[in-house]
Amino acid sequence: MYTIGEFGAKTGFSTRTLRFYEELGILYPSKRNESGHRLYGLEELAALQRIQSLKFIGYSLQEIKELLDKEEITLENFVDSVPVQRKVLVHKREELNRAIAAIDHVQALLDDDFPLDWTVLTSLLHGMEFEEEQKAWMKEHFPDDFASLFTDIPKKKREKLDREWLSILAEVKRLMRENVPPHAPEAQQVFLNINDLFMRIVPEDVITENIDKWEEQLESAEADDFVAPTFWSKEEEAYMEEIAKAMEQKYKESEGK
Template sequence: MMKEQMSIGEFSRIARVSPRTLRFYEEQGLLKPSYISDSGRRYYRPDDLIPLQQIIAYKYLGFSLKDIKAIMSGQAGDSNALLRSLRMQKQALEHKQQHIQQILKAIDHATAVLEAEHRIDPQVISFLIHSIVTEQQQMEWMSDWFPEPLIQRIKENFADESKERDWNMRSTLLLQDLKQALRNHRPDSEEVQQLIEQFMALANELMGDNWYFMNEYADHLENIELPAAIGTPFTEEEEKWFAEAFEYYSIKKGLFSDGHRESE
């Protein structure tokens, strides 16, 4: 049977928290002893287990001690305030859960690539991880600039994770080959142009034949600062070479006109 008055040691054993934790909660104004003797000894009552369990429960849900104090003191008895707090905390935890899931997916996809090809440029594998982790932010940004059918097509293609994993594998290995080719060959060389052809095939697989639309918006987007979520697997010099290689390919294939090239 529980005693009506317990020392801090007795209470800590029943509550399964350390005396040090109880003192800390007291310092934070969360849980004060029911009685403090003249000599400074602290005593607790069975009823003190209720607020202690509340503190533990709220901590488990991820609330800060400041939030817990607000819930238990100024908002005591206000069920609506508690309900709002719980809903906000649920939303925050769901956001954190989604972020963790994206990180786990990024690790899985990067691991698959490294198992297939051990000699991957660090910038390429970092680009893959960054792209997956910031996938949601990228889609939100694209939704502001591109038509809904294109956005929907991308979402549908990546709705199947195995399909997304396969596309990420192929695109990452292709980017690796492109980086190496751009370092060793001219942008208009056959080696580089064959890789650009593969790059276009992968892009069309993801987005469909939307390159005329992309060309239409290219000049408009050039003056817009890209968000941090949009990364690159290339160095600044490699980006210049890639742009030259892509322009050569586009004109040769009739995607862009010579007039477009001259206007730049």
């Protein structure tokens, strides 16, 4: 038999962890010595190995406790839970794959010296984290031919579009930092660049044929609970709105001549 310190040294577990397992109710010392100190033996070693084996295949400590708390601890209890646990692990693997892809994407942008702030970074990561949900939302609210233009963009093309979009965002930040007025040509050029980027995703003839139908569906979709991530701060949104107003006013003046 071993004291908790000796048992921890032999198994590689700290006394703090062993005490926590005891408090949780998944590892009890079978005996105590005359001084009342915990004593651990082969039975506790087997229990500890069982705990670690279950942790290895993804069971949480609480799930291990629930499994071991059954009136009769049998292999059948474990076997019954295996299919569910496999689904949990597959889901975690998919989440990890998305997280790794997001990190790779951000790292590539950083390697290219693209300026990132928390608003942009959060929006990028949010978009990648909930990509499947956003695809489902698009397909629910818009015609398939329109939704597919956004949801079926090849990886390389998406990365290129992201780089162009980040360049536009950086330009907006520069314009605001230098107090360039919304009616200035370089400010309005940003708006034109955004329009050009959108037109390269959605062909002009597709827009012309479906604009009325899509605007109606967009108004309906805006009332939905889904909130798309925004790359703009509130100040940047206000600045872009002022640019749009200035361009609209310029257009009206040219039409009146």
